[in-house]
Amino acid sequence: MQTSDDTFAIIGLGEVGLRLAIALVDSDYSVTGVDIDDTRVEELRAGNSYIQDIPSEEIERIHGRDFSVTTSYEDLRSASYFAVCVPTPLQKAGQPDISYVVAAVESLVPILTSGDTVIIESTVYPGATEDLIAPIIEDEGFEIGSDIHLAFSPERIDPNNEEYTLAEIPKVIGGATPECATRVEAVYSEIFEDIVHVNSTTEAEMTKILENTFRNVNIALVNELVKVADNLNIDFWTVIEAAKTKPYGFMPFYPGPGLGGHCIPVDPLYLSWTARQNGLKTPLIDLADKTNREMSEYVVTRTMRHLNEFGTPLSGASVLVLGVTYKPDVPDVRNSPGVDIIDHLEDHNADVSYHDPYIKTVEVPGQGEYESETLDAEILSRTDCVVIVADHSAYDFEWIASQAPLVFDTRNATAQLEDNSIRRL
Numbered sequence: 001m002q003t004s005d006d007t008f009a010i011i012g013l014g015e016v017g018l019r020l021a022i023a024l025v026d027s028d029y030s031v032t033g034v035d036i037d038d039t040r041v042e043e044l045r046a047g048n049s050y051i052q053d054i055p056s057e058e059i060e061r062i063h064g065r066d067f068s069v070t071t072s073y074e075d076l077r078s079a080s081y082f083a084v085c086v087p088t089p090l091q092k093a094g095q096p097d098i099s100y101v102v103a104a105v106e107s108l109v110p111i112l113t114s115g116d117t118v119i120i121e122s123t124v125y126p127g128a129t130e131d132l133i134a135p136i137i138e139d140e141g142f143e144i145g146s147d148i149h150l151a152f153s154p155e156r157i158d159p160n161n162e163e164y165t166l167a168e169i170p171k172v173i174g175g176a177t178p179e180c181a182t183r184v185e186a187v188y189s190e191i192f193e194d195i196v197h198v199n200s201t202t203e204a205e206m207t208k209i210l211e212n213t214f215r216n217v218n219i220a221l222v223n224e225l226v227k228v229a230d231n232l233n234i235d236f237w238t239v240i241e242a243a244k245t246k247p248y249g250f251m252p253f254y255p256g257p258g259l260g261g262h263c264i265p266v267d268p269l270y271l272s273w274t275a276r277q278n279g280l281k282t283p284l285i286d287l288a289d290k291t292n293r294e295m296s297e298y299v300v301t302r303t304m305r306h307l308n309e310f311g312t313p314l315s316g317a318s319v320l321v322l323g324v325t326y327k328p329d330v331p332d333v334r335n336s337p338g339v340d341i342i343d344h345l346e347d348h349n350a351d352v353s354y355h356d357p358y359i360k361t362v363e364v365p366g367q368g369e370y371e372s373e374t375l376d377a378e379i380l381s382r383t384d385c386v387v388i389v390a391d392h393s394a395y396d397f398e399w400i401a402s403q404a405p406l407v408f409d410t411r412n413a414t415a416q417l418e419d420n421s422i423r424r425l
């Protein structure tokens with residue numbers, strides 16, 4: 001049960017933080033969220049959501065309960081639990097950028113008081129909580145485990161996945177001490193249906209990165225094999241469907257135009273970086289990363305080949321990219337292969353345009369800004385090739401294939417269609 005001092009502060013009100021805030025308020029906790037982005041805080045104060053799969057009604061609903069937002073850490077003083085949910089991207093050279101986490105914890109320590117609990121939810125490299133975060137707290141004169149409780153508890157949500165709600169995804173907790181883990185469990189067991197304990201913050205950090213590295217490497221495998229299958233005239237999608245009928249020992253992964261978003265392409269590089277710091281190599285992770293990154297070029301090579309079937313060179317051909325987000329029905333172009341594909345098509349002097357119901361304009365580094373086209377019969381019929389990159393549910397692929405002279409489908413979105421204009425990855 002909630003005790004009177006169980007007030008919660010959420011640091012970073014993005015996809016992860018906002019969702020956690022809602023779950024806590026719904027479990028009758030008093031929650032204050034802080035974000036350095038004034039616009040986001042203003043939007044939340046006005047009852048508006050900026051996260052696609054969190055409706056504004058959810059924000060209005062929790063405003064009616066014990067929820068407030070601020071840009072000032074000072075307003076978090078009364079909290080006893082602090083969950084850090086700030087971004088952890090890559091630096092330009094591919095190293096982990098955990099400066100946001102460090103900055104958040106540095107802002108936090110002046111307002112901590114003995115007895116408080118700090119939970120790191122942002123994905124960090126194995127060892128970061130112990131080696132980097134704990135010393136910031138200790139430098140303020142606190143002892144971890146007696147004054148301040150510290151834990152790492154990775155967020156495992158999958159945006160737009162309606163099958164698993166936040167509560168249904170088991171919550172992994174690794175405490176700096178067993179008592180730290182117990183403190184976190186006391187609150188999280190009210191929100192999450194299952195709690196999974198590991199022995200340390202480092203084990204919890206590694207758990208999160210293992211999950212996403214597993215996914216990255218397996219996607220690389222099918223991305224490699226789809227090229228082999230194409231060469232052998234094998235429909236690889238049918239092969240995957242057949243293989244997944246095996247009741248054990250096989251899990252389906254699907255090829256595609258490349259990885260995107262802020263987790264699957266990023267997290268394995270946190271691990272390979274950590275390995276390098278310790279004098280170890282991770283050739284499998286490095287090769288998987290390379291294989292997945294090269295898919296956007298492969299998509300362009302295949303587009304070229306299919307255009308050649310119609311006697312049309314890619315140079316000068318009009319190509320319409322359908323969907324530039326990294327996954328369907330999510331308005332997120334971070335690390336999206338759609339952006340890379342536009343870039344590579346431009347490098348081949350194609351006449352490139354795009355349509356995406358979620359993204360009005362997109363910046364393609366080195367090429368400039370593009371505006372989403374209107375998707376109608378006119379543009380489809382005058383386009384030499386339509387390349388399906390994000391298979392948004394709003395798309396009527398049967399109609400698209402009936403209007404366009406050539407469709408290159410990188411997502412198997414047209415699996416049920418028989419149309420001579422379709423080529424599949």
Ligand SMILES: NC(=O)c1ccc[n+]([C@@H]2O[C@H](COP(=O)([O-])OP(=O)(O)OC[C@H]3O[C@@H](n4cnc5c(N)ncnc54)[C@H](O)[C@@H]3O)[C@@H](O)[C@H]2O)c1
Nearest residue numbers: 012013014015016035036037085086087088104122123155
């Ligand atoms: N989004 C996901 O699906 C997902 C899933 C699992 C794990 N994660 C991990 O969770 C973490 C957060 O991801 P996200 O998608 O919510 O990020 P996000 O970019 O959507 O939101 C992060 C928020 O933190 C704010 N912020 C940055 N620095 C701050 C600071 N010093 N103080 C207060 N606020 C600050 C930003 O303004 C932003 O609003 C990342 O480590 C990510 O890898 C994300």
